[in-house]
Structure formats: structure tokens, C-alpha cells
Amino acid sequence: MLGEEVRIAERTKVGEKPIYAIALREVFDRKNPVKYLKFFASKNHRPYTFVAVERNEHLDQNVLFSPKTPSPERSSVEQALLQSAQPLTVGQRCADWFLMKSMLLSGTMAGKIGTYEAEPSGAALSSIMEECIVSWFGRHKSTAMMASGTRNENPTLDRLRWSVKCMKGIFEVGLLRWNRNHAIGVSPDAICRLVVEDAPDPVLCCLEIKTRVSESTIAKAELARKKHGSFVNCYYGDAVFNDCVPAANRSQVLHQALVTGFQHGVFVVCKLEEGQGSIVQIVAIRISTEKRDEYAKNLCKDVIARGILMDSDFPDWVTDPQRTILKTRAKLYYGHLKLITTEEGDLRPTKPVSIYKHSTQYCYNKHKPGLDKNTEISDRVAFHTTGPFEAKYVFRMLDAVMVNAWRAYQAVTVISPWLRALGSHPSLVQVRTKLNNFVGVEDFVADVALECLRCLAAQKAIPLFPADVPQEEREERQFKSEFSEYKRKHGWPIRKFALKKFASDPFLKKLRLCTFVDHRPQRIRDV
Structure with missing residues (x-):
């Protein structure tokens, strides 16, 4: 593709390797002549080298001239x-x-x-x-x-x-x-x-x-x-x-x-x-x-x-x-x-x-692995639909959140403990090898989706308060909701034949001091 759409500038200092600055513009983008993509390289052969990145797909046995052993x-x-x-x-x-x-x-x-x-x-x-x-x-x-x-x-x-x-x-x-x-x-x-x-x-x-x-x-x-x-x-x-x-x-x-x-x-x-x-x-x-x-x-x-x-x-x-x-x-x-x-x-x-990449772009991305790897991951979790652009944009943003969460989960559960135990700085190849057997992004997204569904089924909706409800009534309703949830989780008033002490639990202390319930003696049977 080297021609009038590519500009290469070279500068060499005494005793140093030449450095090339390369600007590449799309051939048919005539309306915006200053829209250049800039890359940098330091080897003589780099300005004339392109890299063909293979597509990650499975070839069927019936594809002619494929690398698979033919029948x-x-x-x-x-x-x-x-x-x-x-x-x-x-x-x-x-x-x-x-x-x-x-x-x-x-x-x-x-x-x-x-x-x-x-x-x-x-x-x-x-x-x-x-x-x-x-x-x-x-x-x-x-x-x-x-x-x-x-x-x-x-x-x-x-x-x-x-x-x-x-x-x-x-x-x-x-x-x-x-x-x-x-x-x-x-x-x-x-x-x-x-x-x-x-x-x-x-x-x-x-x-x-x-x-x-x-x-x-x-x-x-x-x-x-x-x-x-x-x-x-x-x-x-x-x-x-x-x-x-x-x-x-x-x-x-x-x-x-x-x-x-x-x-x-x-x-x-x-x-x-x-x-x-x-x-x-x-x-x-x-x-x-x-x-x-x-x-x-x-x-x-x-x-x-x-x-x-x-x-x-x-x-x-x-x-x-x-x-x-x-x-x-x-x-x-x-x-x-x-x-x-x-x-x-x-x-x-x-x-x-x-895709074809200029060698300088390819080498640059290899030093920033997130660019290539995240593109691959986004393609694997993307929604291949024919919907409108707005819907695809929203789905892509959700994908980005999930992939970032997956990366953070990798860092917390695998990489951080491994780095502390290793005590040195590993290479990028070692990091990727360490993550080879880690849960894949598709499985992670599926697991998170299931957890979200479980939480959604367990949650109880709290009604919104109209603007004319007084603040005291709002606090009373909120307290009653917390009170019901506490009873469901802990039992009331006896748990394992032990009396509840109002000073031993922050919520019980809040209950003792509140004015939303009537405080009067109650006889506890069969203690």
C-alpha cells in the first residue's frame, strides 16, 4: 500500500539506529486530507512490512485447499x-x-x-x-x-x-x-x-x-x-x-x-x-x-x-x-x-x-496487549444481530462492563496472588500462560448473569414514597421493613434458647431507642 497515501520520514543520529515516522491515510478519504494515522518504527525493514493476522475460526473438512488433511x-x-x-x-x-x-x-x-x-x-x-x-x-x-x-x-x-x-x-x-x-x-x-x-x-x-x-x-x-x-x-x-x-x-x-x-x-x-x-x-x-x-x-x-x-x-x-x-x-x-x-x-x-496491519502498528499493539486481546474478546461476546445502531451501542457498553469485570476478577483471584508469591516481574507470555486455564469470558458472563437472576428473584421491591409523605412516616416505614428482614434472618425473640440482649446488636439497640413500636413487658414461654 506504499504510494501517495503513505508518508515516511527518516532521521538518524550518529551511532544510533534510524527512526522512521510513518503516516498512513485511507485512499478514498479525500474529503478529509489531514486525517492521518501515525505509527513509529526503528528498524530499516519495518516501513515496508505488513502483518497478516489470521482469523480465529474453525475450518470445515469440506473446505478445499485447507490445511486439514484431505479425504x-x-x-x-x-x-x-x-x-x-x-x-x-x-x-x-x-x-x-x-x-x-x-x-x-x-x-x-x-x-x-x-x-x-x-x-x-x-x-x-x-x-x-x-x-x-x-x-x-x-x-x-x-x-x-x-x-x-x-x-x-x-x-x-x-x-x-x-x-x-x-x-x-x-x-x-x-x-x-x-x-x-x-x-x-x-x-x-x-x-x-x-x-x-x-x-x-x-x-x-x-x-x-x-x-x-x-x-x-x-x-x-x-x-x-x-x-x-x-x-x-x-x-x-x-x-x-x-x-x-x-x-x-x-x-x-x-x-x-x-x-x-x-x-x-x-x-x-x-x-x-x-x-x-x-x-x-x-x-x-x-x-x-x-x-x-x-x-x-x-x-x-x-x-x-x-x-x-x-x-x-x-x-x-x-x-x-x-x-x-x-x-x-x-x-x-x-x-x-x-x-x-x-x-x-x-x-x-x-x-x-x-486483518492486515502495518508492522509498526502490529509491534505497538504487542506492547499493549489489551488492544488486540480486548478486540478479540469483544468479538466473542458481541451480539451478532441486525438491530438498530442504538441497541447495538447499548449492548456493546454492557459487554465492555462485563469484560472489565472479568479482567478485574482475573487480577484479584489469580494474578495478584501469583505476583506476590513470585516476587519478580514476569513477561507478558508468562502472564497469558498463567491465565490459559482460567474461566473464559463467555463462562464468566454466563455465571454473572445467573447470579444476577438469583439476586433479582431474592430482592423485594421497596415502594417509592410520594413527595407528600412526611419524613417521620418515611423513617417508620423504612424501619418496619428492616425489622421484618431482621426477623426473617435471625428469628425472634429467642434463637437457640438464648435471650436477645438489646445492647449486643446494633439493630436491637436501634429498636430499643425507637419510638415506632410499643415497648412493654412480654412473658416468654418455655425458656
């Missing part, structure tokens, strides 16, 4: 994919996926370029490049429809695994890069093994899931199901295909087949009913070699490839702002690409990345 079935799918593409990432919608997805033609943008039959003009190419830059680096806020569609993908995959008999295996996959052209990639929802009539064995194909939310798109999907059935076999480009697959998604199916080298694809249409997704139609598509070759010919024009691959000599149609943004972003892209490239030239993606 024979998964291994065969991976070997088939490697003949045409290589993996850039293991997961989707993670930091490395968003990073490596930039600089690549995939999905919608590839479809736009692939539809050009004649050589486009420089103005058209510059316009396409502008759309690519916005798609790669712009800030995009997911709409409610997009979010609901994303949430529906995993439940739909589970339904397909267990209910569709012709699908013998479904595997999740990250971002793939085409072997023939490294500027072209694809990120399908899944890879599946599909049983087809004209093949003796199940064939591999890309699986694309689209959730229809609006009434018009749902009506079109149901009309196609009524006309052709819930499970459809067709060829790419024929009448059945055009009825079942919307025009906006057709090039996406072809692009996935091109990069993966498959001759089949599956297009699944879903809809939301009462918050739950249901499958409307499954379209199995046969894609001919001629269709793929024609699409590749339009997509891989030399003039387009030079621009997307970002050679040192940019074509004339690339504008200066576009060139600056590409140079700025290319270094982090190629830095991660170097990280996952082996000596043999193969790609070995890392686990899903949570």
Missing part, C-alpha cells in the same frame, strides 16, 4: 482443479479474499469485457478500468437483500447435501486464479460432483446460489419452475437456459467454467419464506468447449491483459489517477502473493486472514 474425495477434486486453476485463498469474505480479489477479473466485470466482440476503443477501456477500480477498492455497503442472500448460502448448501441425490459431494472453495492468465480469477459458492445422464461417473461443476428477495424476481423464478420443473437439464445458450438463468448471471456461469476447466455448472435459485430459505429451482447446465473458447478469446485480448496485469508501461488509456491507485494497492497485493507462493511456483494459501 480421498476432496483430494481428487483439488487435483482436478489444479489442472486449470490455483487457489489464492481458502475462505471467502475474509481480508485476504478481498485483497486478492482486487487486480483480478472475476464475475460481473469479466462478463462485461467478455461480451465485447470487436476491439474496444481506448475510451471504453478507460471506462471499464474505472468500473474495475470502484469494484476492487471502493466502499460497498451490503443492502438488506444482499445480506439475506449471503446468510442463506450455508443453509442452502446443507439442504443440497442431504436432499439432492444427484449431488454426491459439495465442497466450499475460496478464490481461484486461472493458470492461463493470472489476471483472471473466480470465486464460486461451491464445487460439487453431479450425476448426469451422459457420463458414467459424476462430473465436477461450479455451484452458484442466488437468493431472490423481491416479489418480481420471485415471481419470475416460480414461473420458470412451473414451465420447466424444479430440476432442469439444459445447454448453455439454449431456450431453457435463457428462461431459467437471468441475463445478469449467464456470463458468470460461463466465467466459472472457463477458469475451473469444467464443462458443467449448477445454478440454484432460492427464495426467502418467513426468514428461511427454500430452493425454487436447480438448473444443471452443460457448457460446450466452443462457448468457453469464444468467451476466452474476447476476455484475453492483449490490450486488456496489459492493463489488468499492471505492467510497468501502462497503456495510454489508463488515466493518471487510475495509475496511482493501482501502484498504491499493488504492493500489498503482490506482498501477499509472494507469501503464498512456494519455491516451485505453486500457490499455498494461508488460513483466512482477519
Whole structure:
């Protein structure tokens, strides 16, 4: 990311190491040009180093190219994919996926370029490049429809695994890069093994899931199901295909087949009913070699490839702002690409990345462990809801109180006694090791919640006094409440065959001196 958005100043004194002051600004924050984030470092290589922080999540066995030992079935799918593409990432919608997805033609943008039959003009190419830059680096806020569609993908995959008999295996996959052209990639929802009539064995194909939310798109999907059935076999480009697959998604199916080298694809249409997704139609598509070759010919024009691959000599149609943004972003892209490239030239993606941090920020946070650790803890106890911002803010404040209480509980019960017994200053690693077996924040929050519920059930509400009640009457009511509570806890007037002495207890002394009760002799029976 080093470019015009990063400023580095160096100062060296005689006999000392150089000190770098680094200011980093977000590329698209043009409205506030003085909004800089400042970091400091003291080593020569630090200004050019970024740290990829792995996401703390469990990877399923069905995730292709994950570090887990693959099953024979998964291994065969991976070997088939490697003949045409290589993996850039293991997961989707993670930091490395968003990073490596930039600089690549995939999905919608590839479809736009692939539809050009004649050589486009420089103005058209510059316009396409502008759309690519916005798609790669712009800030995009997911709409409610997009979010609901994303949430529906995993439940739909589970339904397909267990209910569709012709699908013998479904595997999740990250971002793939085409072997023939490294500027072209694809990120399908899944890879599946599909049983087809004209093949003796199940064939591999890309699986694309689209959730229809609006009434018009749902009506079109149901009309196609009524006309052709819930499970459809067709060829790419024929009448059945055009009825079942919307025009906006057709090039996406072809692009996935091109990069993966498959001759089949599956297009699944879903809809939301009462918050739950249901499958409307499954379209199995046969894609001919001629269709793929024609699409590749339009997509891989030399003039387009030079621009997307970002050679040192940019074509004339690339504008200066576009060139600056590409140079700025290319270094982090190629830095991660170097990280996952082996000596043999193969790609070995890392686990899903949570965030990229500049090395100075990473080292600074390591000296202040609360910043990183509390962020992780807050994510673990956060409320993952779609409620309004105000409600989330209140929940987050409650989380902060609970996490701080948990920290204090750690300090009082574990760390303070340990430090007194140790007699020295331990390292941060030793402190974290000491707390490894301590109660987790989730269990602590659950225990505190249960205690609060128990206390709430045991408490008796004290009525509020109206403003016109005299002070003497208020004191009398308060005393009677304390008197009833004392009787409930201690018994009255005898406990274990011993008389109560009014001078032996502060409350009894208060009772003896008060004027709210009548003081007269009482005979105590069977003493």
C-alpha cells in the first residue's frame, strides 16, 4: 500500500539506529486530507512490512485447499482443479479474499469485457478500468437483500447435501486464479460432483446460489419452475437456459467454467419464506468447449491483459489517477502473493486472514496487549444481530462492563496472588500462560448473569414514597421493613434458647431507642 497515501520520514543520529515516522491515510478519504494515522518504527525493514493476522475460526473438512488433511474425495477434486486453476485463498469474505480479489477479473466485470466482440476503443477501456477500480477498492455497503442472500448460502448448501441425490459431494472453495492468465480469477459458492445422464461417473461443476428477495424476481423464478420443473437439464445458450438463468448471471456461469476447466455448472435459485430459505429451482447446465473458447478469446485480448496485469508501461488509456491507485494497492497485493507462493511456483494459501496491519502498528499493539486481546474478546461476546445502531451501542457498553469485570476478577483471584508469591516481574507470555486455564469470558458472563437472576428473584421491591409523605412516616416505614428482614434472618425473640440482649446488636439497640413500636413487658414461654 506504499504510494501517495503513505508518508515516511527518516532521521538518524550518529551511532544510533534510524527512526522512521510513518503516516498512513485511507485512499478514498479525500474529503478529509489531514486525517492521518501515525505509527513509529526503528528498524530499516519495518516501513515496508505488513502483518497478516489470521482469523480465529474453525475450518470445515469440506473446505478445499485447507490445511486439514484431505479425504480421498476432496483430494481428487483439488487435483482436478489444479489442472486449470490455483487457489489464492481458502475462505471467502475474509481480508485476504478481498485483497486478492482486487487486480483480478472475476464475475460481473469479466462478463462485461467478455461480451465485447470487436476491439474496444481506448475510451471504453478507460471506462471499464474505472468500473474495475470502484469494484476492487471502493466502499460497498451490503443492502438488506444482499445480506439475506449471503446468510442463506450455508443453509442452502446443507439442504443440497442431504436432499439432492444427484449431488454426491459439495465442497466450499475460496478464490481461484486461472493458470492461463493470472489476471483472471473466480470465486464460486461451491464445487460439487453431479450425476448426469451422459457420463458414467459424476462430473465436477461450479455451484452458484442466488437468493431472490423481491416479489418480481420471485415471481419470475416460480414461473420458470412451473414451465420447466424444479430440476432442469439444459445447454448453455439454449431456450431453457435463457428462461431459467437471468441475463445478469449467464456470463458468470460461463466465467466459472472457463477458469475451473469444467464443462458443467449448477445454478440454484432460492427464495426467502418467513426468514428461511427454500430452493425454487436447480438448473444443471452443460457448457460446450466452443462457448468457453469464444468467451476466452474476447476476455484475453492483449490490450486488456496489459492493463489488468499492471505492467510497468501502462497503456495510454489508463488515466493518471487510475495509475496511482493501482501502484498504491499493488504492493500489498503482490506482498501477499509472494507469501503464498512456494519455491516451485505453486500457490499455498494461508488460513483466512482477519486483518492486515502495518508492522509498526502490529509491534505497538504487542506492547499493549489489551488492544488486540480486548478486540478479540469483544468479538466473542458481541451480539451478532441486525438491530438498530442504538441497541447495538447499548449492548456493546454492557459487554465492555462485563469484560472489565472479568479482567478485574482475573487480577484479584489469580494474578495478584501469583505476583506476590513470585516476587519478580514476569513477561507478558508468562502472564497469558498463567491465565490459559482460567474461566473464559463467555463462562464468566454466563455465571454473572445467573447470579444476577438469583439476586433479582431474592430482592423485594421497596415502594417509592410520594413527595407528600412526611419524613417521620418515611423513617417508620423504612424501619418496619428492616425489622421484618431482621426477623426473617435471625428469628425472634429467642434463637437457640438464648435471650436477645438489646445492647449486643446494633439493630436491637436501634429498636430499643425507637419510638415506632410499643415497648412493654412480654412473658416468654418455655425458656
